[in-house]
Amino acid sequence: MKAKGFTLIELAIVIVIIGILVAIAVPRFVDLSDQANQANVDATAASVRSAYAIATVEAGGVPNCNQILGKLDGGSVSAGIWTSTDGKTTVTCTAGTPGSLTVSRGGKTATLNYNIKP
Known part of the structure; x- marks a missing residue:
């Protein structure tokens, strides 16, 4: 009767192939988190642009930090810094001509430069 099963060499080859696949896949997954963070920053920056435009119209001119940050949803404002509900995204406002x-x-990061009243 002939024995059934895998030889040590066959198992070693399978392990090497799995190792190669993992070596290719892991960097792609790591890169996805960087892409996700960049997409979040870009989306939040778009919201900040809209918030600035709305605050400018409501203020009848150049808005201040509280007027701008107060227009952002999904977070809270404290001392010129808006923080998202999950605590991972922040928007920091610096007054000036131009402010940021x-x-x-x-x-x-993404920086937007606008005129912002103190």
């Missing part, structure tokens, strides 16, 4: 609104999440 900096969006950050996971090491990714």
Whole structure:
């Protein structure tokens, strides 16, 4: 009767193939989190642009940080910083001519420069 099963060499080859597949797949998954953070920053920056436009119209001119950040949904404002509900995305407002609104999440940032009253 002939023995059934895998030889040690066959098992070693399967393990090597699995290792190669993992080595290819893992960097792609790591890159996805960076892409997700960048997409979140870009989406929040678009919301900040809209918030600035709305605050400008409501203020009848150049708005201040509280007027701009108060227009952003899904978070809270404290001391010129808006923080998302999950605590991972922030928008920092700096007054000036031009002032800046900096969006950050996971090491990714976007800065928007507008005139902002103190």
